[in-house]
Amino acid sequence: MEHLPLELPDNPKLAGNITHFARALRRAGLPIGPGRVIDAIRAVEAAGFTDKVDFYWTLHACFVNRPEHRTVFAQLFRLYWRDPRYLEHMMAAMLPAIRGVQEERPAQAAEKRAAEALLDGAEDPNKDSAEEKEPEETLIEVDASLTMSAQERLRSLDFEQMSLAEMAQAKRMLAKLSLPVKPMPSRRGMTASNGRIDVQKTMRAALRRGGEMDRLMLKKPRPRYPNLVVLCDISGSMSQYSRTVLHFLHAVSNAKGAGWAKVHAFTFGTQLTNITRHLATRDVDAALKAAGAQAQDWEGGTRIGACIEAFNRDWSRRVMGQGAVVLLITDGLDRDNPDDLARHMQRLHLTARRLIWLNPLLRWDGFAPKAAGIRAMLPHVDSFRAGHSIASLEELAQVISRPDDTGEKTRLMGLLD
DSSP, X not given: OXXXXXXXXXXXXXXXXXXXXXXXXXXXTOOOOHHHHHHHHHHHHHHOSSOHHHHHHHHHHHHOOSGGGHHHHHHHHIIIIIOTTHHHHHHHHHSOOOTTOOOSSOOOTTHHHHHHHHHSSOOOTTOOTTSOOOOOOOOOOOOOTTSOOHHHHHHHSOGGGOOHHHHHHHHHHHHTOOOOOOOEEEEEEEEEEEEEEXXXXXXXXXXXXXXXXXXXXXXXXXXXXXXXEEEEEXXXXXXXXXXXXXXXXXXXXXXXXXXXXXXXXXXXXXSEEEOHHHHTSSSHHHHHHHHHHHOTTTTOOOOHHHHHHHHHHXXXXXXXXXXXXXXEEOOOOOOSOHHHHHHHHHHHHHHSSEEEEEOGGGGSTTOOOOSHHHHHHGGGOSEEEOOSSHHHHHHHHHHTTOTTOOBTHHHHHHHHO
């Protein structure tokens, strides 16, 4: 990282600045308590404040104890201590991207999280306590006992309609969601206290005792978990949804004990990109930054049929074993030949244990399968569900292990006739 010269103010408040810096780190997700803040102040007092590199590593030693926290600490330190124009950089990092307008400097890993941590309720450490008080305002009490809570409203809110603060809170809620799956029975057995008789183990145990069979060895089928394969559309019409869903997939990929044997993730727009290894990174900002750098067709066109054909040809045999469940996340708006798209979807459906299609267009009450791409894809999926809000992803977690769930497919198939 770049080290800019430190400029001490005329009336320095180093202890207060370190305290506010620790609060920002805690908002960004680092486990920092009052004890570490006291240790940091004492460490800086012992190490001195004259060398910029020593000051950085002194605070680093006090506040960072996990590898995934290094990037967040570095970005917050640069914004809070090093960069004299940190406020402008923070505001630029938090502004929504505008198509056709290129930022002067692209946001680095964990920079947006650092900006939100510093701007979310942060107080000015140099604020004078003798400032004039603002005039008193009249307080109006409103009875909101029958209104929907903020969290419930956020659960049902469309991802595309969320503000920056609501999106940040939604991502925190998605990080806590899980996608459990039930195990499948396998031919391999495991020793159990009740179950079928394991003839081979029983006979081997008897041979070790000179042919005397004193007990029966029992076994039951060993549980086997399937793979989860995700195909996520990152074209221009899906960019806002795909970014949010990838946050959810990152949490699923790094969840312990979720049940999936392995999570394979692919993005597609005009070409297919494998981002599985990027989602294995613990820090979500660094993971999505690396995935976005590899996927060169972000917010571009859409060639669903060609990308599914590439997956069937290059990746199907590698990742579709063991009864994989496939999540297809796209709006289905494709301009290629619908007959070719239907043929590639049919092959994908035959190789998957279950094929679930998440379409954000289902948020509209009057949705009908009028587009040629949707009409070609719909007959070859097992379940057709919405994927535009937190509530829709929570419903997916509840029904993903139900083989009888079809979502909206049955109703919409009646409209095709």
